[in-house]
Every structure is written in C-alpha cells, then in structure tokens.
Amino acid sequence: MEPATELDHNHQLSLRELPYIIRWREDRCKRCGRCTAVCPVKAIESAVKVQRIVYSEGFVPTPTVTRKIVHVIEQIADMGRYCTGCGTCTLVCPNEAIEPEFNPHNKFLHFKNRGGEGYKRGGRRNDPSISTLDRLKFTRISMLTDPALDAGRHEFRVRTLLGRILPPEELPLKRINGKLMVDKESGKFIPPVREIFPIMIGSMSVGALSPPMWEGLAMGVAYLNEVEGLPVVMCTGEGGVPPRLLKSRYLKYFILQIASGYFGWDEIVHAIPEMVEDPAAIEIKYGQGAKPGDGGLLMAQKVLKLIASIRGVPQFVDLASPPTHQTKYSIEEAVAKMIQSMSMTWGFRVPVYPKISGTKTARAVLNNLARNPYAAALSIDGEDGGTGAAYNVSLDKMGHPIASNIRECYLDLVRQGKQNELPLIAAGGIAKKGNLAANAAALIMLGASAVSVGKYIMQATANCFGDEYNRCNLCNTGKCPRGITTQDPKLYRRLDSDKVAERLVEVFKTANVELKKIFAPMGRSTELPIGMSDGLSVDDKAISERLEISYAC
C-alpha cells in the first residue's frame, strides 16, 4: 500500500509556515514572467494548471463544465526557496499583480535548519519593537529664561573629536610673553586628533558590498568633505581598499579597519610609501555587535577577481576571519602592542582605536584603554548592529544594547575624570526606525563622542529591502536583489553608484540640519552636547534609573 504521507503531503510545509506569502492577482497578471525571472531565491515559478470551470448561459441555468489550461504564478512551499519578502517581484511587475505579505504566524525558525545547518543571514536583529534609543525624548527645551537658538540663523558647530585627547594638566605648554606656546622640547607625545562630523559611516567592506555600492559611498563621502564642508568619515571594514584610493588624497576621509583575517593589509602596507595622505584613523576590530564572538565571513561566491586582488587571496574560496585575533593573548599586552604597532606604521600620526561588540565587560576593556596613552577611542557596537553574514542565533540573541552600555562606560570615565580623553563611539541600531539624527543626538547626550551607522546607510542610500521582519536579509548569499551586497555583475549593474552618492549626500545634509533642530531648542550650539544627560527623558522608570536620566510621562 502507498504510504499515506505521500498521498496527503503530510511532510510538506504549507505556505502558512513561511514568513512571507505571495499575493498574486490572476486578473491583473499578464504572464510576462518578470517576477519569476527576478526573484533572487526562486520562491515563485510559473506553472501550468488545468482549471475546471463551471459556467451557464441563457435564461435557464444549464451548468456546463469545461477544463481549461491556465498559466499561474505559484509560490514554492520549500524552506530552501522560501519567499524572503524582498518584493523585487512587485518592483518589476507592470500591473501590480504580485506582492509578498508578511505572515506573522510563520514557523520559519522551526524549519530553517535543514541539513543540520543553522540559519545564516545578513541584516540585523529581527526585533521590530521600539528600541530604547527611540524612546528617549529631548525634554530640556530652552524657553523664556534662556531663549532657544535658531537652527537656521545661528552658527552651530556640529563636530566631534576622534583621537586621544591629553588631559589639560599634561599639555606641554610654556608661557612666552603672556602667550602660551607648545613646548616642543618637552618630548611629550601629542596624540593625533581629527575633527569630524559626529555621525560616521560604519565598517562595511569591499567584498561585503558590491563595487558600485562601495564606490557610491566613497564618492559621497568625498563630496561631503570637499564640496559640502561636512567632514564625514567612513570605515572601510575588513577587506582592504581599492588600490587607487589608497594612493589618492581622499584616503584622509577613510578609516582603515584591520580585523582578525588581516584581509587586504598586505596591499595596504605595501602601498604606504605611495600614500599622499594619512587615513582618518585605524579601527582594530575585535568584535561586532551583530555577531559577538564570531569572526567575519565572505562566502566563496562573493570572492570574484576584483575582491580576490584587493584582499590578496585566490578567487572563489570562503574567506573566514577567525573569531579572535590569533595574536591576542591578553588585552594588557597584545592589544596594546597592536595599537602601538598600527600607530607606529603611520609614525604616530593616525589615531588607532579598537572596536568591540556591546558587552557587560565593556567597562573592563574601557578601563584598560583609559590607561593606554595610545588608544585613540573605543567603539562599541550594540546588539542591533548589522552584518553581511552571521548565524541568526548570533544576530537575534547575542550582544548588549548600546544605550546602557555607552552610558555606563561614559559614567565610568567621568568617575575617572577621563570623559574627554578617550572618545566613545556608539554603534548598533542607530536609525533603526529612520530617526538618524535623534538617535545620534540621544547617544551623544548619553556620553558618546560620535556614532557609527551602517545598516541605515544601506537602506537610505541604496534602498536595501532588509528590515526587522526578516525581509530579504540575503546579504550573505551574494544574491542581493538591489545589487548592494553582491559581487555578481548581473545583480550589481542594477545599482547606480552616482545615485548612491547623491543619496548619501542628502542623508548627511539632512542629518546635519536635524541635529541643529535638536540642539537649537536645547540651547546648544558651540560644542557637541556630549554627556548632556539633563536634556534627555524617558517614559520608563527602569530605563531612567539605569541611564541616570529623568523620567517624564
């Protein structure tokens, strides 16, 4: 007897198990086939079906049955080809006949482990709820006692400092005729410091990003600096830098990242003699908020010729960066040595700082760096940070929220009197709901000197589909339908680098205006309001206590 399982499809999934269900309208569809051609995961396909039609003509009911061959678009109920909800089909459909719909009842994670492989994806933590950052309000409004400033008329200095800052007591100054001069004979090391816009572009590598995406961001950054006068800096991520950029004068707008795989660093080091500018800074990546404790991974399918040459590796091999730097034995000596070696490479002219993932142990790292005179900053990447590839479990469950992490670190520095010496860079989940300036300002008032933002930049400049309902999030597969995180020319030719650059400029110009719109009513204009915690409130007592800010409802 034939097993019942085959007869009733008992072991197959129903569409209800899938995260997105395709809504296809037969009456609108002209069967052009664009949707099936464009679907990055082949979740839909055209099918030929026999349709039984009962019809009746005339005054007296005379039901007649006919059978017709029809062409339909069908969704595949297969976890290997699940609809990611990206909506590329909707974009290309000429008649608005198709769109994916989020299915809140899905059991996606129950089944996305076929073959004993954990679910890997790109994007960030799938939590669409309102984050702490979005709950913070700016409540200290200057009113009649101290008139608010005018964001459009007054002069604002929305700048921050990146680099180790000497305490005033240690400045090598001497008095000559009533004026203070730098005492060059003192031999005192004066660390390099950059004045930058307080919103930085987070580390996204060449390789993780497609050539037009990376190029678009780089062009936008150069334009912002050279034309708009906004000193925006961008971190390269691990994976090297295009050789032409290394030797160009625009290198000064880029932070070079070195991570545990050291990809691209052979090429960078060899280019040093030909560099005409120093990079903005060096970021040593020890951790990433999206996947704490995990190394980087660039899948083989993304390692094409250009990437292989920039990174100095063969084509089509998985490029895994180890979870930790292999030379790292302890923070006291190995990290200090790495900071010092990188500083020495550029003659101590470039700030060098580590980046860690948000963690309860951040203060231990911080206190160590506070004692290291060469550590230029500490970047902390919270749990809502994005990635190009990680296990879902790491993305969703590992890491520490950025708000309380940055706050406790800042207050720790205040206790030591070093809040102005070691800048804190906050990252992870900034502008998750699109509130770039507000989230950045809130973190600054909690104590961050600058913020770093990546995912939002992809969304805002290149229309990345990804969101916290697990939409798309295909970055790891090399099949990015927008052409942002792919090395496939057929996909990335969809992306226009000029448009990315234009959008980037718009994003930062807007953020600059919006930051002023936040600072002006609070009466702040001359210096970034770092640690101005009296400006913030939250409608949750527990959060207010944890962040040591006021409660307002």
Add this chain to the structure above:
Amino acid sequence: MCRLAAITSKEYFSPLENILALETMKEGHDGSGLGLTLKDLDGEFQDLKGYPILSGICSKNGAKTLDELMDKAGFKLVHVWIPKIKHVKGVIPRDHYFARVYDYPRSYRDKSKREKEDLLMNTRLSLRKIGEPDESIFAFSFYPDVITLKEVGDPLQLAEFFGLDQVDLRARIIFAQGRQNTNYAIYLYACHPFFIQGYCSMTNGENTAFVPIREFLMSRKFPGYIGYNSDSEVFTHILHYTVRQLELPLTYYKDVITPLKESEIESREDRESLKLLKQSLRPLCIDGPNVVIGFTPEGTCFMVHDSKKLRPGVVGGVKGKFALMSEECGLDNAIPKRDKSKDIFPMKYDMVMVQPGAEEVQVWSQLQN
C-alpha cells in the same frame, strides 16, 4: 534673568552704590535675592588685610558648632563684624550674620599662600558640610580681605535690613547681584556672586552646557568643586581651574569658555597651544545666553559674553572708577558723570578688563594676535 552691578574703584566706596544701580535695573530682577561680594576693604578691616575673613550666616546652634570647629582647626578669632540688622517688611531675619576675622592656625603661619588658601577653602567646605543639612551654617567665603553677604529679598530692602546705609563698610571692588529666580529654588548657596580661593564671578543667563561642565569639574577631584546649586557656579570654578590650577593667563579664560573656530584659531600666534587647549578643555565650553563678570585674587575685574553675545553688558566710567553692569541704566546710576560715548559694549570675542586702581579699561579680543 538676574541683574549685575560691579564697580571697581581707586577710592573706597559703599555697596549702596551697587545696590542703587541694581534698583534702576529692577525690571530685570524680582527681588528674590541679593548677593554682595566686597574685596579690598576699608574701615575696621583696613589693618586686617592679611587675615582671612569668614563670611556667612548661622543659627544659634550653628554658632556653637562654628566656634567649636574653628577652635579645633586652630583658628584664632581676631575681629568680628556684625551688620546692624533692621527689621524690614518682607525680609525674614536669621539668627546671625557675620564676617569673622581669624588668624591662621599656628602651624600654618609660615606656610605658602597656596597651602593657606587650601586650608581656608577646606575649612569653609567643612562648615558647609556640617551646616547645610539643617541650614544651621552658611559659609560663603573665607579669604583675606573679602566679605560676602547674601540674603533672600529685594536688594534695596536688604540694604536697609543689613544697615548698609548706616555702617562704614566700604571697599574698592564690589560685586552685587539682584537675583531673578528662575528654574531653581530660592536658596542662599544658589545666589551669586560665587567665590573660591580669591576668584569670584557672577552671571546672568542660563548655562545650557551645565551638566557636562559640572561633571568635568567635579571629576577634577578638587575638593572645592562642589555645590552647583546654580548652573552659574561653574563659571567661577572654570575661572579658578583655568587661572589657578592650570596657571593659564587670564585671557585664556575667554578662549576656554568660548573657543574660536578652527579657521579663526589659525590667525593667532599661539594657535598650536590654543588648538590643544580647545581639545583638552572641550567640556568647559559654555553655551546659552550669558554675560560673566568676575575678579581675580589680584583684583582684575573683567566681563565676557557667551560666544553669540546673547546677553548684553556694558563697561564704562571715569579714570579711577569703572563699573561693569548688565544694563546701561545701572551704569548711569553708578557713574553718571562720564563720557558715555566711551562706554564699551563688549562684543562676542572680547574680554574687557579693569586692573586694580581702575586707571583704564582694556579690551582684549580673541582674534587679536
């Protein structure tokens, strides 16, 4: 918004002059308090210039505690000045208002000026700590040749209350503030002028950068950087930190609280050090509308504005007597016979200074080399 009246003169003068000037500016203060700081004293203090004067208020119980503490610390009472209190409607008198002149403890008589200053400040802080919870002792200043008077009420009424029109209390530098209470409770320690180790300042306006500045100052671990019942107290402490602790020339106070832009710094001869100072003292950059009037231990009086000059101020006078006021009507009252065309309205880059003796007014600009 408070009203400020500072006068510096070659000759001794009465604080009534400041108070009458405040009276002309009455539209701007609501009588919620008066603060008076007198430096370089005349009369009964003439021969006591080397001895520190403890100014404050205390209750009957507080007086006992105060005596015990001062005895224990080894201070010897040399002279006591008590204002002749006249009961005035609207002013609730406290038990004792005093300016007590002490001699240093024997072990301190040969110590350096800095060590003596630290002793005086720490003693004042001890008194504050003991007396603040039950308000039994308020100690405003403890320093040679300086007296501070503070009370809640209308300035003119308070002048009558303290009998300032009757007594022979005169000085060469007098600062007065008519308090407009805004967002803080009426509290004596919130009343300007603020004083620490010879440095004094008063402000009108609102310091929107208060919290980061307070955190920075408090984290210097200097015992005197406490209080902050008013956001303006930080201006005094920044002055003290800049000039006394960091030993920077006075004009750098302006560069610290309102640093120049990068492009502007380039025009300065001391650009390299200025850049470093701007970075290292970034948390001390003030914001919001403020005019600050202050004096140093040497007796230099000055006026500076916030970086946008959101609060005005005027300096004018005659050779031998100059006034630094928040309003011109106050100046007209204090020194009517002057050449008004020479009045100085400091601009946002300026620091206006009058040296002891009030010979002339100096205007220093951040942009000048």
